[in-house]
Protein backbone atom coordinates (compact mmCIF):
# COMPACT_ATOMS: atom_id res chain seq x y z
CA UNK A 60 0.00 0.00 0.00
CA UNK A 61 2.81 2.35 0.87
CA UNK A 62 4.44 1.88 -2.51
CA UNK A 63 1.13 2.42 -4.24
CA UNK A 64 0.59 5.75 -2.48
CA UNK A 65 4.07 6.91 -3.24
CA UNK A 66 3.67 5.98 -6.91
CA UNK A 67 0.45 7.99 -6.98
CA UNK A 68 2.23 10.90 -5.32
CA UNK A 69 5.00 10.74 -7.89
CA UNK A 70 2.42 10.79 -10.66
CA UNK A 71 0.78 13.81 -9.10
CA UNK A 72 4.08 15.63 -8.77
CA UNK A 73 4.98 14.80 -12.36
CA UNK A 74 1.56 15.95 -13.56
CA UNK A 75 1.87 19.28 -11.80
CA UNK A 76 5.38 19.78 -13.17
CA UNK A 77 4.11 19.10 -16.68
CA UNK A 78 1.13 21.39 -16.15
CA UNK A 79 3.43 24.14 -14.93
CA UNK A 80 5.83 23.67 -17.85
CA UNK A 81 2.94 23.82 -20.27
CA UNK A 82 1.51 26.99 -18.71
CA UNK A 83 4.95 28.54 -18.70
CA UNK A 84 5.45 27.74 -22.38
CA UNK A 85 2.07 29.25 -23.18
CA UNK A 86 3.08 32.45 -21.42
CA UNK A 87 6.55 32.49 -22.94
CA UNK A 88 5.77 33.07 -26.63
CA UNK A 89 5.77 36.71 -27.65
CA UNK A 90 6.54 39.62 -25.38
CA UNK A 91 6.49 43.33 -26.13
CA UNK A 92 8.69 45.55 -24.03
CA UNK A 93 9.68 49.19 -23.99
CA UNK A 94 13.34 50.03 -23.60
CA UNK A 95 14.45 53.42 -22.49
CA UNK A 96 17.24 54.65 -24.80
CA UNK A 97 18.33 58.02 -23.41
CA UNK A 98 21.37 58.32 -25.70
CA UNK A 99 19.44 58.97 -28.92
CA UNK A 100 19.91 62.59 -29.99
CA UNK A 101 19.41 62.88 -33.76
CA UNK A 102 17.22 61.44 -36.51
CA UNK A 103 19.70 58.68 -37.35
CA UNK A 104 19.93 57.33 -33.79
CA UNK A 105 16.52 55.61 -33.72
CA UNK A 106 17.27 54.01 -37.09
CA UNK A 107 20.52 52.56 -35.72
CA UNK A 108 18.79 51.37 -32.55
CA UNK A 109 15.90 49.83 -34.45
CA UNK A 110 18.27 47.97 -36.80
CA UNK A 111 20.36 46.67 -33.90
CA UNK A 112 17.23 45.35 -32.18
CA UNK A 113 15.71 43.91 -35.36
CA UNK A 114 18.93 41.94 -35.95
CA UNK A 115 18.62 40.05 -32.66
CA UNK A 116 17.38 36.52 -33.46
CA UNK A 117 13.88 36.14 -32.05
CA UNK A 118 12.87 39.78 -32.49
CA UNK A 119 9.83 40.09 -34.73
CA UNK A 120 9.14 43.80 -34.41
CA UNK A 121 11.25 46.77 -33.37
CA UNK A 122 10.68 50.49 -33.44
CA UNK A 123 12.50 53.42 -31.89
CA UNK A 124 11.36 56.93 -31.16
CA UNK A 125 13.72 59.88 -30.88
CA UNK A 126 11.10 62.10 -29.19
CA UNK A 127 10.23 59.52 -26.54
CA UNK A 128 13.82 58.25 -26.30
CA UNK A 129 12.57 54.72 -26.23
CA UNK A 130 12.35 51.58 -28.32
CA UNK A 131 9.47 49.13 -28.45
CA UNK A 132 10.43 45.55 -29.17
CA UNK A 133 8.37 42.44 -29.75
CA UNK A 134 10.31 39.22 -29.36
CA UNK A 135 10.03 35.50 -28.78
CA UNK A 136 10.75 34.85 -25.15
CA UNK A 137 12.17 31.42 -25.93
CA UNK A 138 14.70 32.75 -28.43
CA UNK A 139 16.01 35.90 -26.83
CA UNK A 140 15.90 37.95 -23.64
CA UNK A 141 15.68 41.54 -22.50
CA UNK A 142 19.32 41.28 -21.56
CA UNK A 143 20.20 40.36 -25.17
CA UNK A 144 18.17 43.33 -26.43
CA UNK A 145 19.97 45.69 -24.07
CA UNK A 146 23.30 44.24 -25.17
CA UNK A 147 22.39 44.72 -28.84
CA UNK A 148 21.68 48.44 -28.45
CA UNK A 149 24.79 48.82 -26.29
CA UNK A 150 26.92 47.27 -29.01
CA UNK A 151 25.36 49.71 -31.49
CA UNK A 152 26.45 52.56 -29.20
CA UNK A 153 23.32 53.15 -27.13
CA UNK A 154 22.69 52.11 -23.59
CA UNK A 155 19.15 50.90 -23.01
CA UNK A 156 17.13 49.74 -20.06
CA UNK A 157 13.80 47.99 -19.66
CA UNK A 158 11.13 50.62 -19.10
CA UNK A 159 7.79 48.89 -18.84
CA UNK A 160 5.97 45.84 -19.96
CA UNK A 161 2.38 46.42 -21.01
CA UNK A 162 0.05 43.94 -19.43
CA UNK A 163 2.24 43.26 -16.40
Ligand SMILES: [Cu+2]
Nearest residue numbers: 100101103104
Ligand atom coordinates in the same frame (compact mmCIF):
# COMPACT_ATOMS: atom_id res chain seq x y z
CU1 LIG B 1 22.03 60.31 -33.96
